Amino acid sequence: MRILLLARVRLGAVAVLSLLTLSACLLVAGLPRVLQGAYDDALHRALQEAPAQQADLSVRTESRGALADLHEPGQFATQDARLRSLVPPRLRPLVSATGQMSAKTYDVPVNESNGLTYINLAWLSDGDRRVEWIDGRAPGKPGVLPWNGSEITLFEVGIVDEARATMGLKIGDVRILGESDQIAAKVVGVFRAKDPGARYWSHDVDVLHVTQVQPPGQLEMERRTTALIPASGLAVLNSAHRNLVYNWILPVDPAAPASLDVPELRAAVEDYRRLIPVQMAGNGSQYRLETDLPGLLDRFGTALGTAQTVMFLVLGGLLAVALGVLVLAVQLLTERIDHPLALARARGGSLRQVAGAGAALVAIAVAPAALAGWALAFLVPGPVPWVAHAGPALVPLTAVGYAAARLSVTHRAPLHERRDDVAAARPSARRITLEVLVVGLALAGAYLLRTRGLTTGGQDPFLLLVPVALTVAAALITIRCYPLPLKLLVRLAARGRLAVPFLGLTRAARARSASALPVLILLPALAVSVFGAVISGGLSATQRLASWQSVGAPIKLTSPVELPPDAIERVRKVPGVRLLVPAQTASAQIGYGGERAQIIAVDLGQWRRLLDGAPISLPAIASGTSGIPVLVSHELRGRGTFEIGWYERMKVTTAGEIAALPGFYPRGKFIVLPFETNERPGVNTLLIRGDADPAALLAATGQPTAQVTTQERALAAIEDDPLTGTVQDVLLITTAALAVYALIAVVVTLVIGAADRARALSFLRTLGLSDRQARGLTVLEILPLILITSLAGLALGLGLPAALGPAIDLSSYTGDLAVGDYSADPVLPVVLAGGLAAVAVLGAYAHTAISRRRNLGAVLRVGDLT
């Protein structure tokens, strides 16, 4: 058959097929990589942002008895090596080589401090590296101290500078520790952390900071600090009379794990947890693993699951549309080579020879392109999920398979000059039954999904099947029903005086079965784009809402101390401040008991003006009630008029109830008072509208401890998430790709029907049809299909989020605010559908404009094959 020669002759169609394959393979191989990269980034960030104490693997053991005590760093190192050798292979790449070890006492009170002061002793394996001595010297070897007639161990210790300030310790102090079998600690140095922000401090917060708590029923605070002892101190640190724990920290590198391995990692951590007590048993000590890594991975997995579901739907839609367009292009090529194949079949070619030759030609067009697309995708950074290989393999297989199947059917009988000039086929009862069944199943599936919700964890195959079924059902209904309104239009047009609308609509209504394919392509293309736009729109709107709810104003300035009136005036004069609302926040006593509530005194009317245009709103305080009208939270409802103690005792009257106060109290007990409740307001919060520079605002207050939060920054913080950003980017790329595919689908459909249409148009032009009318005729012929498919696609895309709403939980991307209202902004989807339809119609127009240059006679002669 000289297939290469045939490919050269049909270079145009082959090139179209190659380009489509290349782009489809690049998309289906590249986008999953981008996504997988984003998933990994998100995992790394989630681990990075979690305290090291949660993410790292820490093995603890409480020493019980002299046998289990460790007296020198070498023993720690031996145990460390043993622990590391037990780490499951899957976890090993995650664990950093440099870990930390420590020995710490806990709950060691200072003698005769009434249990209000505790000084614990700690040895940190890398203490020298982590601290610097700012006063005194590093502690040295322990000694002895005569006390109460006997000699007790005297440890030289270093304390953190915070302990010097809050616990009144100073260099040279000696404290007797313990209520019995005492030891002594002598402060010889004061240290501070070289890098207080380093992750490893997360495990030793007690060393770095003094813990202060107020024990119930006591006025004085209980203070605890942990003092550092040198390695030489270990020799005399024993568990006989002290609570002593040993820790080995195996730091987890937040950048090491890949999101693909999350389930295995989780299982490996649990294995390790089970392994340690068994393998490390001995000397009566119980070793145990303490880590929240599985929890972190689980939380990440939930967020990932949602992103994967949405992306799977969108990418699946893209793949389906790409395959549809590819099939259309294969159809174009097979129609182009119809003559050679039909001739070969008539001259004695077997079905296998003929279909094989056609499939080989398609393979020549798609195989190198698929390989190139797959290879090009390696330029896209990111790990390679299996989809990135399966997708590009599926694309050429579909093309070649479809070509072989189509050619086998077409050339099964050698003569395929069917008399298809006679009436259109009527649908069989069997087919209608099948279609009704598909539609019914899709609707039932959507209903069940809504009532059931999502299964927990992993991908839900049902969730992925229902949209597919709904799309197929919508396509079937569209294909089946779209000639009906057209026939009505044809009747109307037949009465009119103009020939073009009548002819165009008649041709459109005489739809051949070939027109099903464009519907099957355009409909999911639109549905997926609209679905993506709606999801992405709902996401952005909810993120914006979350940012407003967290800040409560465009700019919020808070100060721990009162802002004097002149400072407020200075802030008011900062360039860019358009409106400033002062507020007072405090904690107030309710009644005379110990019950307290957060209170805020603010002018709600002014605040509402400040929020003009924002997605949050504030209730008004009903005026006219006696006493001070206030709004209370749900927890304080039903109290009517009650008394609170703030600056002075005052009676307040419940004038309304609110669930949450944006920017201040999302829940709990709180009261909103009118601003002028206090005669001399102690303003400590400023709500500002305008585009003032936060630094300038802070400078104007003259308060170094004041803080500024802005809604924009809060929004940026919510949006600055690798998953959200990538999801939005992928949605954008997908929408653009789908629009291009829709355009190609329309043009290829037109090109496939070109010969037939050219014959009809040429015939009509001999009867006096002008060029302009011919263009109008083509556009009218394709327009009803595009319009109706666009409407169906738009409806499906808008309906899908509603149908799947309960099953897609995007709250992990919006600061835990549920994405509720997907139909917030119908403008974008409508513009999208309209744009796609317009692009498709333009394609039709352009195609006619180009093909009109053909010679009338040539078309009529070539067309006349019978």
Added chain:
Amino acid sequence: MSPTLSELEARAAEGKAAFGGDAHIVCDNLVRIFKTEGVEVVALQGLDLLIQKGELVAVVGASGSGKSTLLNVLSGLDVPTAGVARVAGTDLLAMTAKDRLRYRRDIVGFVWQQTARNLLPYLTARENVELPMKLAGRPGTGKARRGRAADLLDLMGVGSRADRKVPEMSGGEQQRVAIAVALANSPQLVLADEPTGELDSETSEEVFGALRKANGELGVTVVIVTHDPLVSERVDRTIGIRDGRTSSETLRREGVAEEYAVLDRVGRLQLPRDFMNALDMERRVRLELESDHIGVWPAREEPSDGQ
């Protein structure tokens, strides 16, 4: 003893085989109906045809009379709905797909009216001739194939055009290459559907000459469907088809043409339309048997039934 069912069947089959005897092409009561949902087009309505081996026959008829359908049936491209169609002993109705393929490869070759449709435009003349041999997977070297292709092209008088591609040849040359293609696998029968339909008279002469050469020198049976008097008046036998039936035959012996009406096996006869019009014959005629002929008279004027 009464005959068994199988004996009866065998006897019935014998009776049928008797029609046409050992003719090369036998069509008996051939029917072909094109059926699309709701609409039926009867293209052949009981056609009878006998053609002997080595004959050169023309089939003529008005547009839509069923000529092309007959040719498609004979070429194995189309399957008749009912009746008998046998070519070179092969029953065209009882063939499997495999038989049909072998039939197209070994027994029949054909030429269509459109010169563009017969040949692959991107191949040279020689490659076009080699194509059916390659498709049939004939044993033999490429050299042997090339040799046969060159011989056939020489026979058709287009040997010098062997390495030209289709668009570089004239219409007549293309049709002669197409005949060479049809002859590539040494078929017993060549069917040509208006092979001169798109050609001027001089070129038609060459193409018809080529077909006659194939018939004369290779002994191939040739059936030509044509409108062209240049062709139909120069063959020994011209068969006329009307409304899906063979209606007339013209035999030429030593330059004298005699037109005959076709009498089918049950004695039906189709009178030429101009004969009927001339004598105003309609609905019924009167027949009278004479010693050496049958007389056909228009029905006598009779008073109508109502009066």
